C-alpha cells in the first residue's frame with residue numbers, strides 16, 4: 001500500500017551539538033509504503049513520479065516527526081501537579097501512595113489508558129516509560145500500548161528498601177517476575193523491555209545484581225533508572241554505598257551502564273560520571289520541567305555535550321508538568337537561558353532534543369526521530385485552532401525557524417490534530433472510570 005503525504009515538513013536529521021540543521025520542506029511529498037518513507041521531494045516532483053497513488057493532504061499547519069519521550073512514569077499520570085515539595089518529600093507524599101494504588105489491576109488498567117491517552121494527545125509516538133512495581137500493572141501497560149500502537153519500552157520497577165513496604169520485592173522475585181515480563185513482551189511488535197530499578201537509594205547491591213542478571217536473559221534489553229537528581233538524594237546514596245566512587249558507579253559496578261542505558265536527570269554530575277556515561281555510550285534524559293518543579297537544579301547541558309554524553313528530553317510525568325515535549329523543549333530553553341554558561345538553544349536544537357536525539361538515545365535513530373527516506377512514517381501535525389494565539393503567530397512567520405520558535409513557545413497538545421505511527425492513525429484509548437468501567441462518554 002503506497003500513500004503520498006503532502007505537508008509542510010520540518011525535521012532535524014543531523015545531530016547535536018552541531019545540529020542547527022533544520023530541514024524545511026514547504027510543500028513536501030512523502031511517499032510511504034507499508035509504513036516506511038521510501039521517497040521524498042517537493043510535492044510536484046513526487047506527484048509526477050507517482051501519478052496514480054492516493055494523496056493524503058496534510059497541508060495547513062506543520063508536520064513534525066513524532067515526539068520521543070525518554071523518561072515518563074506510567075503510574076503517575078493522575079498525580080501531575082504535586083508542586084511545593086523537593087524530590088524525597090514529593091515521592092513520599094505524592095508519587096509513592098499512587099504507585100501503591102496500582103497493586104489493583106483494575107485501577108492499573110484505567111491508569112494505563114489515561115497514560116497512553118496523555119502520550120497520544122501530546123504527539124508522543126515513542127517513549128521510554130518508567131513502569132510499575134506490580135507485574136499485572138506492567139502487563140496492563142504493554143497490552144494497552146499494543147492496542148494503541150505506540151512504540152513503548154518499559155519494565156517492572158524494582159526496589160527492596162526505603163520506599164514503602166508494599167513497593168518492596170526481593171532480588172529473586174524481581175528476577176523471576178521480570179523474566180516472565182521479558183518473555184511476554186520484549187520484541188513483541190513495537191514493544192521492548194527496560195530493566196528498571198527505581199534508583200540506587202531504594203535498590204541494594206543484591207537487587208542491582210538481580211537487575212544485571214535480568215539484563216543477561218534476552219538480547220537488546222534496555223536499562224533505565226534515576227541519577228544525580230537532587231543533592232539530598234545524592235547524599236543518601238553516598239551513605240548507602242560508602243565504597244562506591246559516585247552515584248553512577250553504583251549502577252556501573254553491576255555492568256548496568258552501557259549503550260542501552262538511559263539515566264534520568266543527572267542534574268549534579270561529577271566529571272568522572274560524565275566521562276563514564278560518554279565512554280559507555282549511555283544517554284541522559286533531561287527533564288527540565290520536573291527539575292524546575294521539584295527545585296532539583298539547573299541542568300548542566302554544556303558539560304554533558306562537551307563530554308560527549310547523548311542528551312534527550314523526558315517529561316518525567318508526574319513530577320513534570322504534563323506530557324508535552326513542546327513544553328519540555330521550551331523549559332529546556334529557559335533553564336539554559338538562566339544558567340551561567342548555558343547553551344544558547346535554537347528552535348532547531350529544541351526540535352532535535354524532542355525527536356531525533358531521543359530516537360538516538362533509544363537506539364531507534366535508524367527508524368524514527370526524523371522524516372528521512374528509510375524512516376518509519378511517525379509524524380504529528382501541529383494545526384492550531386483558528387484564532388488561537390499560535391494560529392495568529394503562525395500566519396506571518398519570518399521563516400521556518402521563527403515558526404518553530406512559536407510552536408515551542410505556544411504549542412500545546414490541543415494544537416496536535418494528527419498522530420501517525422508507521423503511517424497508521426493512532427487514537428487515544430477509551431478512558432475508564434475509577435471502577436474500571438468505560439467512562440460515560442464511551443457508552444454513547
Ligand SMILES: Nc1nc2[nH]cnc2c(=O)[nH]1
Nearest residue numbers: 095198199226290316319
Ligand atoms: N522525579 C522522580 N525521581 C525519582 N527518583 C526515584 N523515583 C523517582 C520518581 O518517581 N520521580
Ligand SMILES: [Zn+2]
Nearest residue numbers: 073130264316
Ligand atoms: Zn523519574
